[in-house]
Amino acid sequence: MPQTKRTIEIMDTTLRDGEQTSGVSFSASEKLTIAQLLLTEVKVDRIEIASARVSEGEFDAVKKITKWAKANGLLNRVEVLTFVDGDVSVKWMLEAGARVMNLLTKGSLNHLTHQLKKKPEEHFADVAAVLELAKKKGLEANIYLEDWSNGMRHSREYVFQYLDFLVTQPLKRIMLPDTLGILTPAEVFEFVSSIVQRYPGIHFDFHAHNDYDLGTANVLEGVKAGAHGLHLTVNGMGERAGNAPLASAIAVLNDFMPNVKTHVVEKSLYSVSKLVETFSGFRIPVNKPVVGENVFTQTAGIHADGDKKNKLYFSDLMPERFGRQRKYALGKTSGKANIENNLAQLGIQLSDADLKKVTQRIIELGDRKEVVTQADLPYIISDVLDSNTIQDKVKIENYVLTHSKNLNPSATIQVSIEGETFEEHAQGDGQYDAFMNALKKVYKAKKQELPVLTDYAVRIPPGGKTDALCETIITWRLNHKEFKTRGLDSDQTVSAIKATQKMLNTIPHG
Template structure:
């Protein structure tokens, strides 16, 4: 039955993927990736290298082969080899591998202009390489390089090659869209022609993404009946890359209803490891593995999810070792806030939730997204200190930091409708600000509190644009209390906390929950 088909997955991250500009995996990284692909992710085969690249590559292949032999995976490692007599084959065998992916020419142009040989001559050379590989105990898979152009421009040549090789000891014939030229109609039609003409042969399809059609072409190739597909982790590969592993797996499982051996729950972890090793960042909107793809932004979506999971689809994040998030920002609605508070185990009443929602929308105008890690600080800032500055208002301030000079601050504040301005220098920007402020206060004979402690709390995650909470402890008339504020800049947060303190003093409203008697 069509539904019971199992598709073979061959990962070529370490061979084709390493042809990504600027990517080069260290030997130990390659062993690590092979281990993740075979041991954890359960891919069927891994193409790990090209023969004859370098001495360093040879040693890497040796290490991977040693690991695979020890763990019973040696028949799942494959190395690209060339029709060059026995040179590539000896290189592969000496490295300890057992499978060669032999690169033959799949288009007349490649045969004629690159090899400068007739189809008959090339066919004979390929047969000799196959026979030599078998004599050396190597299994053979065969690439028909540039097969897609061959099917477009020289179909008779493709069939001539296949007619001459179909009875050779070749395990798989691999059909590459080497230059990523195919559209889905062509991919499906060409694969169908191969399968109908050569029934019983195992065909793999190898897609490139030059027109951003790699996944769609894989879809049509599988519908046509190919038995295996080639992928890379994160879509790495030369030019626009190869068909990405994660998207292809979701396509196979959800849209075609076919089976694979892949453990979906390990996909995200493997993708992140390869991201680290390759240095190629995963785009935030990359399906399944991008940072934002399981994040709902609009409030109406969070509301729908809360009521009946109305904005869920089959790509549930838990399948891929991830979880759903609800963005906090200017597009957030009350449901977004509630979903995030639930995730943190925080319960607020209606009034408090409304205040927190209003603050997040306000902060979202300054920054695209507020993170879940920052939410507790926002809640604390809103509920403990409020946000209304009435009697004393900050009208303007300027902070100057110059190498070799003391920081200076100029502040302009309004107190009950009157404007005051002062400038001061200090040991730091906030120190300069506070000295300028207290100059104003002393000129008015107003009492000022003593700063007891200054604490900056940074959310986890290491984001340099995260909202930080500055908590300042004050002593005034024998009592100690705290004010706190939130901003991307810790000095600005400290200024906000100071303004809260001054308004509390002006109004005589020091909350009992915020102070304690000194001994």
């Protein structure tokens, strides 16, 4: 018989703990949009959206989310952090329309003694009073044991004394946070398993922080130890080094825990990551697992070759799972297979000879630290194949272009024509105009007229950035006939000069 999988409940706290990332503050409408996406597309089980009593803006955001959630039958999946403050947080919850409170209490004797300056029995009585009031008002309650990890390390007797009390209270879940992100995976397994075994009928959540970059590893061990739920954030947002990241944790559980499952939709993880990145202004590293821009990009040509032959560099972590696509970077380490994979995605085929030339050109660009993208490929191909048909009898050997405020742009050029070198200087309305005026002087000395420039067009790839490759297409007229030449470079003027050199090698020299 197939083994029944244990379902792990996922609570996303991007809108509460994640918003504690330094410099991040979501607007009410942004919070609503993220909440809707998390519950309806990503399909996390619960979301923690705010802390009670923080601000009017927070109150408005909670009202918007609870109104939408209630209309869609999701109100019991929306949670708010509350405090042991008599009836203050409870009143705030009721006015905001929220129905599930996550009560923040002390999970270590150190916090209890030095922050609250109370004895355990006093704190327990205060907690019981809030829980009783919440129950009376129709609120559902979960409870945080703040600094629980230090509590287990240094005051384990207190933790178990507190848990013995809590299991008698009207609670749905007890939440175990590694508040300062101090635990090792071995400690997580030991601490969580000891609690789960002692209180078998209670639902325990594990809440990991990432201060030692162990958040995802600790999540895995927490689940192995029997935790029933996890607290995660989109992009690992949160105070200091952040919380355990949602995308990484889900990928790890799906691939390494065959006996558990979640309701999270993997294909939606990348889209929610990009949305949160945009709203927060908190840019994620390009190498961040699962959601980083580069994590499904092969750079080395040997890897692309292996993928082409038998998917030698594929793993279970396939980009399609997350609504993404494998890419093959173009640059100085590109091999022929990298180029072929990119061309195949564009539907372009080249002969072996042309492919070799295009590969060499991309490697040359990479050596100049140029960023080459798939969108640049058609332009590079056009430039390379166009250059194949031209013999370099004329070379623009050197040039100096100047542009100064309140002075006319100028150009000094050195041109080699069939082995003979010429040097001229001229001014113009722009740098390229100055270049052309200097070039006309060279050809005037040779008693030869240049073609007339009739059209000048510049193209960059769609979505091109300031460092994008630039293609300049110049139309020339000579003896009542028109022809075009192209130049390619990341500098517009240089690409025009390259197109002009092609023109000089196209016209006859007498």
